[in-house]
Amino acid sequence: MSDIDTQRRNFLKTSVGAAAVLIAPGFMLFDIAHGKPQGANNKVRWGMLIDTAKCKPGCNDCVTACNKENGLSGGTAATDSQWIRKIELKDISSGREVSLPMMCQHCENPPCVDVCPTNASFKRADGIVLVDKHRCIGCRYCMMACPYKARSFVHEPLHDQNPDVPRGRGTVESCTLCVHRIDQGGKPACAEACPNNVILFGDLNDADSEIAKKLRSLSSVQIRADLHLNPGVRYQGI
Amino acid sequence: MKRLASLLLCLCVAPVWAGDSAGTPKLDIGRGGQCVEDTQWMRKNHMHMLKHQRDEALRKGIRDEKISLKNCIECHASTKDDSVIAREDSFCVGCHKYEAVKLDCFECHSGKRKSAWLQQRNAK
């Protein structure tokens, strides 16, 4: 009887000890690179709803915030990267003016992913379309394929990048939906910075999320819906 | 024939001595201390570890902070200039230059300690 008791005690001691050793590292070094052990999954689909009626012409806060967050230069020369831009529209027949931000639309059927020869351009399980800079060879085919001109090519060597946002010469880049923020439970810098609540970010698959409720009740469109790409970014008021 | 063979043998042996006299590179290991794995394992496997981790983090969103590049830099960036690539004896550059293996990571990745980078940005 005592033999079995000792063995069981030893077993419990060892297994609890082993479990503690396994779990302990997860509690250390937490502040540096925020961990997300379970990864992205397709139950979630991140998207944005843009209310163009509230978007003010001349306001560039979303662009400035994106540039600051991601380490972009903010320049607007033909070779400068722009992940988000403000577009001023004027209806040719009626004269009505609209202002809106345009960025990667994070399509469900992204043409950029279809054409990328190395799978550098890919769609993560939760719907975010990204460029894997480890694989990008800089062929720019995705830039030709994108219907929204969302992508930029890095034309010169970069220095002092944001440690959370790696970007480098010779690769193609675009809006990441601030994936480094989303993975910590945050939201994109542009959505946070907009003073007029134009950009609403959320989970399209969550029926109770604010964005899903709005999409159910109010009219919205996808840009270039004729291409059947099913983008995750929708627009109201165009 | 025997003389030729022994001459060739001598030539093969000589570089071993050269290696010894050149010495291993001087490295600024930054904060140092207890690494994620032991030194010899790291020397042999850090590239495989980083390569595996990068695909997990980027493509699947599984971010293991312990073995991330950012975490390596947090410890190993020099305490003088907060960088792993700024000088000849910086942590990454020292060995990679010695072994003549091109470092591709820092074309895109920042070589700077994140806390230092944040300080610098907030100061602007």
Add this chain to the structure above:
Amino acid sequence: MSYTSPNQLRSPLYNLLLATGLLIVAGSLLAVHEMESQGHIITGMNNQIVWGLPHVFAIFLIVAASGVLNVSSIGSVFNKPAYKARGPLAGLLSIAMLGGGLMVLMLDLGRPDRVIVAATNYNPTSVFAWNVLLYSGMFAAVVLYLWTMMEKRMYPWSKPAGLLVFVWRFVLTTGTGLIFAFLGARQAYGSAILPPMFIILSFAWGLAVFHIVQSSIFAWNGIRPDEYVQKRMRNLMGVFVVSGLYFVVTYHLTNFYFSRQSAFEYFILRDGGIYPQLFWWGYIVIGNLLPLLLIFHPALGKSKSVIGASLAIILGGFAFLYVFIIGGQAFPLDIFHGYAVSSTFGDGEIAPYRPSVYEALLGFGGLGVAFMITAIGIHVLNFVPREIPTKVGHH
């Protein structure tokens, strides 16, 4: 009929050719080094015009590389003896131009050091990924084909090898057309007519290159070409030119009919500045009307006219590709139809493009590589066409 002459180029001329080729290639490698260290910012390319002059050169070379094999195909697959003699030279030219074109494409990449990534990671839906396999397979197939044509004991295999190459190059050139055909969002591209158009254009461009090379070799070696064969090949080139023109006209006509495409067509054909000029003067007049005149006019049609016609076709080809590739990108992408748009990213504006010297050097480097492969190949192996003697009056 002409018989064998020494098929080695005279030494001083050969050395001069080689030196010229080396100089051009060296210049292009210097340009590539600058592009790699300083980035693409030193070129004229930007976020609106992402594919520039190097792509014009590369695509011409690759398309012509496919088309030049017509000469061999007519020999092996369709059994015409005069073409059989010219088969090996066509094969060499194909390899040379493919090599030159691919070199330009790979060196224009943002990260040419990552070509090995392209060779080991394949996206099955990407035409570029298919092309990596198609082009390398093409090299192998043509080398195999050359072997069957040039080694006596392998000769019985030249017909199946020729058939393989024939099919392979149709797939390959279709792939080149599909690169653009698959871009459904762009008004300039996204059309199913593009693959067959590229195939027919390849016939004309390839045969033009072949004519120039063959004429040069004959002239430099004092070989008199067979008049009858020359006439047949010349007329064939004329037929290819007309067929190519048919496809281009059909493409523009159809595009023009759709009201949503007409603004783009007006840009290319009338309002776009350099693009209509290149299209009408460069492609239509120099690339089509002039060669047709030189080929089919009864008073003309001698050997000098053939070289003139071939050069004109090639220049027209470059003009066509410049308008197609760069003009297609210069016209603003139509994202919000029915609206006038403006932004900091070139929305609604015609994108300007001025090619830099680096891009020109890179493009010419591709020509230089093709040139050198051809020159060296002819020098060391038996590529010069020798007419196969036949009975008088029976060809």
